[in-house]
Amino acid sequence: MSLNVLIVDDSSAIRKILQRVLRQVEAPISEIFEAADGVEALAVLESQKVSFVLSDINMPNMDGLQLLSEIKNRVEFRSLPVVMITTEGAQNKVLEAVNLGAAGYVRKPFTPEQIKEKLVGIV
Amino acid sequence: MILFGKGFIVEELLEKNGYVLRVVEATTIDTFATMLGMEVKPTAMTVETKNTTSNAGLMAVLGMAGAVSGSGSLCMSEKLACRAASRFLMSDYSEVNDEVLDAISELCNMIVGGLKTTLEEQYGPMGLSMPTVVYGKDYLTRSSNLGRRINVCFQCTDDNFSDEFYVGVCLITENSNRSYLSELAAFHARLAS
Numbered sequence: 151m152s153l154n155v156l157i158v159d160d161s162s163a164i165r166k167i168l169q170r171v172l173r174q175v176e177a178p179i180s181e182i183f184e185a186a187d188g189v190e191a192l193a194v195l196e197s198q199k200v201s202f203v204l205s206d207i208n209m210p211n212m213d214g215l216q217l218l219s220e221i222k223n224r225v226e227f228r229s230l231p232v233v234m235i236t237t238e239g240a241q242n243k244v245l246e247a248v249n250l251g252a253a254g255y256v257r258k259p260f261t262p263e264q265i266k267e268k269l270v271g272i273v
Numbered sequence: 274m275i276l277f278g279k280g281f282i283v284e285e286l287l288e289k290n291g292y293v294l295r296v297v298e299a300t301t302i303d304t305f306a307t308m309l310g311m312e313v314k315p316t317a318m319t320v321e322t323k324n325t326t327s328n329a330g331l332m333a334v335l336g337m338a339g340a341v342s343g344s345g346s347l348c349m350s351e352k353l354a355c356r357a358a359s360r361f362l363m364s365d366y367s368e369v370n371d372e373v374l375d376a377i378s379e380l381c382n383m384i385v386g387g388l389k390t391t392l393e394e395q396y397g398p399m400g401l402s403m404p405t406v407v408y409g410k411d412y413l414t415r416s417s418n419l420g421r422r423i424n425v426c427f428q429c430t431d432d433n434f435s436d437e438f439y440v441g442v443c444l445i446t447e448n449s450n451r452s453y454l455s456e457l458a459a460f461h462a463r464l465a466s
Contacts, residue, residue: 160403163376166362208382208401237386237401240393258383259307 152180153273154198158191158205158217159235164258168204168235171262177273188212192220195227202253202272204265207236207243215246222251231272235260293392293442294318297345297425300387301440304380305429309360313427316437320464321422330354331369332414333381333406339399341392342445345385346414346422347377349438356434369408378404384440392444423464 157168165184172179183198185191187209194200203221207214214234221227231253238244239257247255254268298315305313330350337343349357355366358376366373382404389399407414422443429436 161375161379161382163358163362163372163379166372170363208403210403237383237390239387239390240398242398258386259304261307 152178153201154181154183155179156183156185156191156194156198156200156203158185158188158203158209158214160186160206160209162186164206164235168265171265172269174262175266175269175273177269188214188217188220191217195221195230200230202231202233202269204233204235207234207238207247215243215250218247218250218252233268233272235265292395293388293444294423294425296388296391297384297440297442300384300391301425301427304383304387305357308380308383309357311357311360311429311431313429313438315425316428317426319424319426319439321424329410331374331377331406331408333378333404335381335385335404336402337385337389337392337399337444338402339393340397341399343443344441345381345388346441347381347384347438348424348441349377350436351408353429353436353438356431356436360431374406374408378406381406388442 155172157165157172159165159168169182169184172182181198183194183200185194188205189211191203191205192212205214205217212220214236218232218234221230221232232251233254233256234247234252235256235258236243237258244255253272256264256268302313302315305311330348331354332346332348334344334346337345351369354369354373354377357380358366358373361376361380362372364372382401386401389401393399422441424439424441426437426439429438
């Protein structure tokens, strides 16, 4: 089984860090896609086979919670695990993400181990 | 070398505004340690006595709006920015480029995001703007006339490298329209005393 991951973050720095972390995870990851906001992410999901999504919340055009809502409202994507990785630590945002169906939540700043732990749990 | 402007060190500031400033200290120390593996120590606080501050290097700024409004900023020299970005992205950067600018704006996002989360617990919901990063020499910044910026200064030491940077906050509480002006006046009085 090979996994394709989609990283959604408007910061190229964070996308680069997550790429490195994912390459270190002992999981059969074959492709890593990137998107800078929710709109780009949906375009990737419509054209590529993605196994799970790592998404920021605060992004232009379409934020991470809107993206999560879109994913969970569409039958073809509904079972896709989405882990939120964000500076948003407010209880209401965490609850909103959980209620919308997020598979996990990691707060920035994060260690590579925290990301690996979440991914291993999902994989 | 960062120019801290025409500020003055206020020893009692920590006591009077300790809540916010301690959060700034803690989130900055945590962000540098977790994301960069760099140890930073708070050294001083300065308050803007006038609305303009001279700067050299990079300044990343994020706006906050809601129960507490204002901005948070991270200001550092080019040298430190390259060093921090090299640690952050695990690549070598000897000069400022788009990746360095993005790394510093993301660090600012993490620090101000941590501050926002803590303030929300006490004051209520707030929103964060997208980060903006300014890079250049001999430029001026101006905080809102409604508030004054407090700069928390840090010393960063990494092997043989050492430099200073600061995190600035300019905040105004706004619990209700009726109390807004009186709170604003009280806020200024606290800063001025």
